[in-house]
Amino acid sequence: MHSNDDDLVPADAVARMRTLLESVPALREKVADLALDDSLRAHGLDSLGLIQLLDAIEEHLGCELSDDDLADDNFATLRSLTRTFGGRATRT
Incomplete structure (x- = not known):
């Protein structure tokens, strides 16, 4: 069990990121089973999927998204995706 607060991500933010990941056809069937630290690339996120995910996040x-947002590390895992984008305000 992790005791470092830095490892924690809000469950509602994780749920929002899972919904966005479902917009990527290559990941759609795998999203529910993704652990926070599973590699998104190892589960099928390729360059086309990344573009689809970027579009979904921007929408x-x-x-x-800024150039800083586009860093590869931000799209490595569900945890990194949630840390980067999960706490941002959404379009109303």
Whole structure:
């Protein structure tokens, strides 16, 4: 069990990111079984899937992502995706 607060991510933010991951056809069947630290690439996130995911995130947030947002590390795992985008305000 992790005791470091840095390892914790809010469950509601994780649920939002899982919903966005479902927009990627290659991941759709695997999203429910993804652990926080599973590699998204190992589960099928390729370059086309990344573009689909970026589109879904931008639509969800209602803005374009910055260059810093596009860092590979932000898309490595469900945890990193949630840390980067899960706490941001969504389009109303």
